Amino acid sequence: MDHFNLEDGVLHAEGVSLEALAAEHGTPLYVYSRATLERHWRAFDEALAGHPHLVCYAVKANASLAVLDVLARLGSGFDIVSVGELERVLRAGGDPGRVVFSGVGKQPHEMRRALEVGIRCFNVESAPELQRLNAEAAALGRIAPVSVRVNPDVDARTHPYISTGLKENKFGVDVDTALALYRQAAGLSHVRVTGLDCHIGSQLTQLEPFTAALERILALAHTLETEGIPLQHLDLGGGLGIRYRDENPPSPRDYARALLQALGDSRYEILMEPGRAIAGNAGVLLTRVNYLKHGGHKDFAIVDGAMNDLLRPALYQAWMEIVPVRPRAGAGRVYDVVGPVCETGDFLGKDRALALEPGDLLAVRSAGAYGYVMSSNYNTRPRAAEVMVDGDRAHRVTRRETLEELMARESLLPADER
Numbered sequence: 168m169d170h171f172n173l174e175d176g177v178l179h180a181e182g183v184s185l186e187a188l189a190a191e192h193g194t195p196l197y198v199y200s201r202a203t204l205e206r207h208w209r210a211f212d213e214a215l216a217g218h219p220h221l222v223c224y225a226v227k228a229n230a231s232l233a234v235l236d237v238l239a240r241l242g243s244g245f246d247i248v249s250v251g252e253l254e255r256v257l258r259a260g261g262d263p264g265r266v267v268f269s270g271v272g273k274q275p276h277e278m279r280r281a282l283e284v285g286i287r288c289f290n291v292e293s294a295p296e297l298q299r300l301n302a303e304a305a306a307l308g309r310i311a312p313v314s315v316r317v318n319p320d321v322d323a324r325t326h327p328y329i330s331t332g333l334k335e336n337k338f339g340v341d342v343d344t345a346l347a348l349y350r351q352a353a354g355l356s357h358v359r360v361t362g363l364d365c366h367i368g369s370q371l372t373q374l375e376p377f378t379a380a381l382e383r384i385l386a387l388a389h390t391l392e393t394e395g396i397p398l399q400h401l402d403l404g405g406g407l408g409i410r411y412r413d414e415n416p417p418s419p420r421d422y423a424r425a426l427l428q429a430l431g432d433s434r435y436e437i438l439m440e441p442g443r444a445i446a447g448n449a450g451v452l453l454t455r456v457n458y459l460k461h462g463g464h465k466d467f468a469i470v471d472g473a474m475n476d477l478l479r480p481a482l483y484q485a486w487m488e489i490v491p492v493r494p495r496a497g498a499g500r501v502y503d504v505v506g507p508v509c510e511t512g513d514f515l516g517k518d519r520a521l522a523l524e525p526g527d528l529l530a531v532r533s534a535g536a537y538g539y540v541m542s543s544n545y546n547t548r549p550r551a552a553e554v555m556v557d558g559d560r561a562h563r564v565t566r567r568e569t570l571e572e573l574m575a576r577e578s579l580l581p582a583d584e585r
């Protein structure tokens with residue numbers, strides 16, 4: 168469920184016409200709905216009510232300051248993977264005490280900043296990382312709270328690029344290595360074991376991989392208890408999928424119910440790191456039809472948005488729904504919706520039945536997660552702008568980059584070396 172609906176024949180975000188937003192801010196344009204974000208975050212929080220928990224929104228899904236601001240005001244925790252994401256959370260008023268730090272390649276300066284502001288937990292992914300964290304904490308006179316990220320070797324049944332919990336994936340450590348790491352951690356002077364972490368992949372549409380992973384980490388938690396290494400929390404990661412087309416992912420409530428059931432009567436605090444399930448259907452990408460090109464073999468709708476704005480279709484062959492903002496009557500044609508970028512893989516959608524005229528505005532739905540954050544300047548295209556709708560008001564979040572700003576970041580060689 169989201170807040171993008173037709174009103175008087177025109178697609179609106181909450182109470183705001185997407186045509187009006189495109190006219191004011193230009194295209195391509197990302198538009199987010201505050202009400203949808205809030206509803207999705209609350210769905211997780213309420214699904215876990217009655218059990219100690221913290222919903223740590225995965226910032227990587229959509230790191231817009233406005234999105235973080237909305238969630239920080241709800242009391243959200245945050246899952247970060249870089250010091251840049253940490254600075255964004257702090258800037259948006261997020262509580263560092265509710266931040267967990269994931270990722271296989273944390274750098275010393277990132278660890279130091281996270282230690283200084285006092286984050287909730289470091290999700291450690293290797294033995295050398297544990298040693299380095301202990302050394303950095305010792306140098307600062309701090310104690311680093313840690314979880315070990317366990318790779319439970321379960322098949323998440325998702326696209327291979329976004330599966331993270333198989334033994335051939337770079338993430339986490341296997342159960343035996345995790346046990347060894349916990350034993351090491353227990354003997355280190357400047358880390359304190361607080362939890363256990365696991366994340367098996369993204370866009371999961373079935374419960375079974377989640378519960379299989381939980382069973383494996385519960386067994387490890389039990390072993391740790393018997394060794395005198397008690398845990399306060401289990402971080403079950405993110406990964407709950409959303410409907411892009413015809414997927415039928417479990418609701419946050421069914422997902423939480425299954426996990427709490429598998430947890431039995433153990434009272435570990437539960438941390439979750441949902442990203443896509445909160446932000447995905449809270450955003451659309453608006454793009455305008457520039458040309459219609461009717462070939463002998465194919466019809467192309469050439470739009471002003473491209474793979475540099477929204478990479479998911481090109482990178483994962485992801486299917487994203489494309490709808491006209493003001494639907495026209497009539498059958499139309501079957502188009503490949505493509506951008507101006509010089510790549511055959513530059514498409515937003517293939518074989519879409521659409522009734523179109525040049526100048527029409529299209530909305531790519533479910534673009535709130537892994538959209539703007541994965542955009543680039545490929546083909547020297549400025550990044551899109553972002554707008555947050557809140558009821559019948561809209562706030563510009565990011566201004567469209569100008570070519571001057573893009574160029575100003577670079578320099579020519581010194582004149583005498585030319």
Ligand SMILES: Cc1ncc(COP(=O)(O)O)c(C=O)c1O
Binds near residue numbers: 246269366368441
């Ligand atoms: C460690 C970790 N936590 C959370 C997430 C968020 O995943 P999702 O957006 O699928 O909920 C990811 C991304 O896969 C991740 O790697």
Ligand SMILES: N[C@@H](CCCC[NH3+])C(=O)O
Binds near residue numbers: 227369370479536537
């Ligand atoms: N970027 C991916 C998800 C990556 C999840 C992060 N580990 C997507 O768009 O589906």
